[in-house]
Amino acid sequence: MKAFLLLEDGTVFEGNSFGKEGKVVGEVVFNTGMTGYQEVLTDPSYCGQIVCMTYPLIGNYGVNLDDIESVKPQVKGFIVRELCKTPSNWRSIESLNEYLKRHGIIGLEGIDTRALTIILRNRGTMKGTIVTCETLEEIEEKIAEVKAYTVSNPVLQVTTPEIKHYSGEGYKIALLDYGLKKNIVRSLQKRNCEVYVFPCTATAEEVLTVEPDGIMLSNGPGDPKDCRFQIDNIKKLIGKKPIFGICLGHQLTALANGADTEKLKYGHRGCNHPVKDIEKDMTYITSQNHGYTIIKESLDPEIMKISHINMNDGTIEGLKYKNAPMFTVQFHPEASPGPGDTAYLFDEFIKMIDEAGSSNK
Template sequence: MKHMKRYLVLANGQVFAGTGFGSAKTTAGEVVFTTGMTGYQEAITDASYFGQILTFTYPLIGNYGVNPADYESNGAKPSAIICHELARRPSNWRATMSLADWATEQDLPGITDVDTRELTRTIRDAGVMQALIVDEVTPAVIAAAKARTGINDQVAHVTDQALTQTATLPADAPRVAVLDFGLKDSILCALNQIGLQTVVFPATTPAATILAANVDGVMLSNGPGDPESLPEVLPVIRTLQDQLPLMAICLGHQLFALANGATTFKMKFGHRGFNHAVRNLKTGTIGFTSQNHGYAVDRQSLQSTALTITHEEINDHTVEGLKLADHAAFSVQFHPDAAPGPHDYADLFADFKANILQHQKEIHHA
């Protein structure tokens, strides 16, 4: 259902007019854009977008509706969504409702009929920025948009507060502890599909609690916000990587880097979408990846660490993968679990399982 005229007011004073849909509430957040041509439902339920106003560069959104099977979390996570055209009648046999009706159900504000090309150019030129979504533009609203600052505790809003067993596999299947910083369900599915049991822990769980659960490996999940806002997690990562095979994705990758002496920085407009090309530096091969991040690991800061770069983005050469010397521990900035795709680097989960099985073998023969 569409509402009256609504406005996106950027921190630089620029105003974009459009038609409201979904929730009619006033909201705020950091405006970002994603270049994915499909997967809008997966993006909207990705906890890494918590606190952000998500702009879709693909002009038509909602054409195949929404269905419960494609959730990446328990519901919508952005502060709002923006598109150029909202499909009036979704057409897909799996759809249970339209995107507009679902946005209303989720209390998610949306604006359509926006010039998303101009908005995206603005973000690319000026960088991501805070913004408000309002019904009326006044001098006070513009001043409030300019004065707005982001929040620093995004992970606290999206991490699961209770330990959960997420799959039932054979009793002898290796168990992986998944630290939930804003976990995507597709990560759990990818691990389960290759025969790994998963046990999810809240982001701030002590290392001793995780080790006491008799797990065989550790996964550091994706999530929202600035990795440097989670200093309490770093010693936990160091303890776990010394005792168990470890794999990290997205925010987990950044935290893994910080735990081993590197630093991170905020990108101008980040990488968000399903078409980012990444080079494997060992093989020279290139694969397309799903990405959603606004921070990256500082390449120069790696020189004094035991970390080696394994993957890099081919356009801006940002760090996309790391490996820790003398440890069965590695990380990637992209999402090898990608839903709806691509799955060019899905074999990284098999590498993680191989590390776990090798570790079990070494313990058995010790």
């Protein structure tokens, strides 16, 4: 069926629908990954967003049971240049079209995704709506609806409803779920860690009752400043145990230490973002998915220092703290999708726990 994308500035793209038919409103963003569309679809950091893939052919290896990062697709809509209708892969159990239809996600194909990406890069991220219909009518009313769209604290929509436990014989890690990807848990389990996953609403006291050796703060969606409870909670955890934060967890930790954040023009989303580790004097290719960044001028040099920078735009990609055993990064060392070049950060977290344990003996 014919379908349209209408941006809040009035720009219209005409294509064809796949997945579910109907209407959806969300923030339109783009992802530059060549593969990994299944991980993108199931990444909770995309809650409330319509994702456009810049790579022209999507769906060619279908959908499998292994490459999912949460229990269901988290995007509000999905846009591709060309949808592969006959996937070929030994793990594939269904096509992308079938998968989205089963989960009630609206897709749009056949539009000029390069033109859409250029618009978002030049004008900044915008809200938009995908509508399946033969002719797009009442445009002004639809634009007003799009402009009025907001997502209020999406972290509450994607967090686990209850504590989850994953066994292990190594260090015990308390993982606060702001919208975590499953590969964070897998990465800790590879290092033989015992993992307790807590809802984002868990208090510091509840987290500490399991007597963790370390605390992880996960990725997640939305504006970090909306997470006032989580910021106050992190303040109570600082200094209690070694802390490692990823993506939203990175931003929340900075806010808890007096820094400030701002929205990027169009964000960083993809598997090919170069980031420099300052101490190692090495640049790594990273997986990223975020729309906000920490403001350099807001950093207190007595409390924190920059550990990683983005080589494309110079934004902060990592911080190390001087007031407690704690470090955070903006990118995704657990990847999925993307390269695992920065998985060494999980080893550094384990080392930090080792050193904290030694100093307490």
